[in-house]
Amino acid sequence: MAVEDRQSEEQKKFGFFSRLKIRSKLISIISIIIVTSLASMITLATIFFKKDNEVRVKESNLTISQVIASKTESDFSSIVEKLNIMATTMLQEFKSEQQKKLFTDLFFTNDRDFLYVSIGTLDKENNIVFSKSIFNEKFFSENNLDISIIAEANKENNSKYLRSFNGEAFVHNVSAKFQNPVVAVVFPFQRSSDDKVNSIVIGYIRLNKILRSFVKNGITDTFMVNGDGDVIAHPDTKLILSHANMLKLPIVDMMMKSKIGNGQTRYRNEDGVYHLGSFQKIGFSGIGVVSSVPEALALQEVYNIQRRNIYITIIVLNLAILIVYFFSKSLTTPIINLLGATKEIEKGNFHVDIKPATADEIGILTESFIQMGRGLEERERMKDAFGKFVNKEIAEQVLRGEIKLGGERKKATIFFSDIRSFTAISEKLEPEEVVEFLNDYMTRMVQCVNETHGVVDKFIGDAIMAVWGAPISHGNDTENALNGALMMRKALMEFNKGRGGDKKPIIKIGCGINTGPVLAGQIGSSERMEYTVIGDAVNLASRIEALNKPFGTDILISTDTYNEIKDIFRVEPMQKIKVKGKSEPQQIYAVLGRLDDPSAPKTLEDLRKMLGIEMKGKPTEEAGEEGEVKYEILNE
Numbered sequence: 001m002a003v004e005d006r007q008s009e010e011q012k013k014f015g016f017f018s019r020l021k022i023r024s025k026l027i028s029i030i031s032i033i034i035v036t037s038l039a040s041m042i043t044l045a046t047i048f049f050k051k052d053n054e055v056r057v058k059e060s061n062l063t064i065s066q067v068i069a070s071k072t073e074s075d076f077s078s079i080v081e082k083l084n085i086m087a088t089t090m091l092q093e094f095k096s097e098q099q100k101k102l103f104t105d106l107f108f109t110n111d112r113d114f115l116y117v118s119i120g121t122l123d124k125e126n127n128i129v130f131s132k133s134i135f136n137e138k139f140f141s142e143n144n145l146d147i148s149i150i151a152e153a154n155k156e157n158n159s160k161y162l163r164s165f166n167g168e169a170f171v172h173n174v175s176a177k178f179q180n181p182v183v184a185v186v187f188p189f190q191r192s193s194d195d196k197v198n199s200i201v202i203g204y205i206r207l208n209k210i211l212r213s214f215v216k217n218g219i220t221d222t223f224m225v226n227g228d229g230d231v232i233a234h235p236d237t238k239l240i241l242s243h244a245n246m247l248k249l250p251i252v253d254m255m256m257k258s259k260i261g262n263g264q265t266r267y268r269n270e271d272g273v274y275h276l277g278s279f280q281k282i283g284f285s286g287i288g289v290v291s292s293v294p295e296a297l298a299l300q301e302v303y304n305i306q307r308r309n310i311y312i313t314i315i316v317l318n319l320a321i322l323i324v325y326f327f328s329k330s331l332t333t334p335i336i337n338l339l340g341a342t343k344e345i346e347k348g349n350f351h352v353d354i355k356p357a358t359a360d361e362i363g364i365l366t367e368s369f370i371q372m373g374r375g376l377e378e379r380e381r382m383k384d385a386f387g388k389f390v391n392k393e394i395a396e397q398v399l400r401g402e403i404k405l406g407g408e409r410k411k412a413t414i415f416f417s418d419i420r421s422f423t424a425i426s427e428k429l430e431p432e433e434v435v436e437f438l439n440d441y442m443t444r445m446v447q448c449v450n451e452t453h454g455v456v457d458k459f460i461g462d463a464i465m466a467v468w469g470a471p472i473s474h475g476n477d478t479e480n481a482l483n484g485a486l487m488m489r490k491a492l493m494e495f496n497k498g499r500g501g502d503k504k505p506i507i508k509i510g511c512g513i514n515t516g517p518v519l520a521g522q523i524g525s526s527e528r529m530e531y532t533v534i535g536d537a538v539n540l541a542s543r544i545e546a547l548n549k550p551f552g553t554d555i556l557i558s559t560d561t562y563n564e565i566k567d568i569f570r571v572e573p574m575q576k577i578k579v580k581g582k583s584e585p586q587q588i589y590a591v592l593g594r595l596d597d598p599s600a601p602k603t604l605e606d607l608r609k610m611l612g613i614e615m616k617g618k619p620t621e622e623a624g625e626e627g628e629v630k631y632e633i634l635n636e
Helices: 002-012 022-091 097-110 137-142 148-156 158-166 208-214 237-241 250-257 300-346 361-387 392-400 422-427 431-451 477-496 536-546 559-565 604-611
Strands: 114-122 128-135 170-173 182-191 197-206 221-225 231-233 262-268 274-281 288-294 406-419 455-460 463-468 509-524 529-534 555-557 569-573 577-579 589-594 631-633
Touching: 022 114, 022 128, 022 182, 022 197, 022 208, 022 221, 022 262, 022 274, 022 288, 022 300, 097 128, 097 137, 128 148, 128 158, 148 158, 148 197, 158 170, 158 182, 158 197, 170 231, 208 221, 208 231, 231 237, 250 262, 250 274, 250 288, 300 361, 406 422, 406 431, 406 477, 406 529, 406 536, 431 455, 431 463, 431 477, 455 529, 463 477, 477 509, 477 555, 477 559, 477 589, 509 536, 509 559, 536 555, 555 559, 559 589, 589 604
Parallel strands: 509 555
Antiparallel strands: 114 128, 114 197, 170 182, 182 197, 221 231, 221 288, 262 274, 274 288, 406 463, 406 509, 455 463, 509 529, 555 589, 569 589, 577 631
16 A cells, blocks of 8 residues: 555656556547647648638629629710710700600600709809709609609709719719619719810619619629719619618728729628628729628638538547557557556565567567566575575675675674573473474574564574674664663563473573674685674673673673663663773673663662572672683672
């Protein structure tokens, strides 16, 4: 669980995309590439196709405008010509009213779209006087219209018609009065010697013939406006009859301001709809023809192609996702198997049950991983076998190559322990019983060393030598050594429960601990070496261990050790000693227990009572091997 939590914390350090699975990454990357590529192509194709279509639509509109404008210009030229002829004829004196009526009827019969022709002059107050006029009586009777509407129309538009006296010819929409599409064509007629206009011609013309050119054709709307922006001709008759003004329409405004005869533009009408339009001016009275198409309709096929391309993109993307999904599955399944095998190895199970599924890089990696697992399994077997003869921590460092040949100086805490009266005990037991007893005892003691980060240096018969601080220091090596010794005390008390008699004698041990500089390293011959520590500090620890019996204690420490732990453990100073090889007396201390342990003995007497140690008289020297005295207890 801790491993998974650690992995989760490590993953949080990476970005979101880095935490995605390989399958998701592949699908995401391929999708992005496909969408980006197709979207770019679709966008560029749409832009170019749209621009091309836009140009073609504008050109088509311009062509339509030019054709209709040309025809309309011809129609108005014909109308002006006929009005001129009629006005000239009207100035002549008819022999009789009957002759005049015959002429008039003939004119309106031949040109039924002509409703009214009149010659206008100015009176003294600059009002137009329509002195000579003729009417299309048949039109008025057929449409139930009163001829008086002509006078009303003339009166309402008097100010506009005055413009012709300034030399201007124009067309004006008067459809509202006639309830039919009708325009007034007004232009100068007679001039004086100083080129001043003396009279004008006003003709009311029905637009039936002209409107045939402005019938709605497909999606194109074509209409005509005069110089004021008033609708003259439009497919929608209602706009003509209502005298609508198109000046606010951007294309009409552009046409009015343009200094050239034609143009093209994209504009938005009052409803917010975009149009593609073209215009063509007519060389008569500022009239212009406009042809426009709603952009959405003009480019509908472009948008249809774009929509189809998007559908194709979605289909291709889905197919790509499916293909990548199944491909990535063949890629990720072996990786997931490798991940599972990795976790097994992380747990210490080096026998991985996986096989290469492909011959590609993943297959090669799987095969290498299997070989690695076998190598680790073999290494672990070697370490376990090695660890039965050498401390596991040292074995691991040797396998990693972290322990150098030769020695290195270190500060360490050295521990010696010995079973009291072991020779007498072993004499009462069979050899097999001695081995069984020692193995049980050593197992308990070594466990105490290992749990406190110590290293068993060697076994010397029934004696144990251990080191804290070499090859690795944990910072509190002296405290760990004393904790290990106290654990041995407790473990031995448990071991002695139920024991007694010759076959299961009660065991008592003595422990000596010293802290100081040592030389640690692989020491021995070229054929056999072992990791150990040597130095004066080691010898002193061995001497101190031997003092437990005369002092009636189980754990003794040196002054150097005491200085390291005096604020942690409760100790009691013993008599000073003089050991072989040391010129100065040595103060040693008996360890009672930890200061923070309420169950620890408070005095040396309490300790002896707890351990069953009998102490009679004062401590005395004992000879070592070959009768050699290795220490001297000094009298206080």
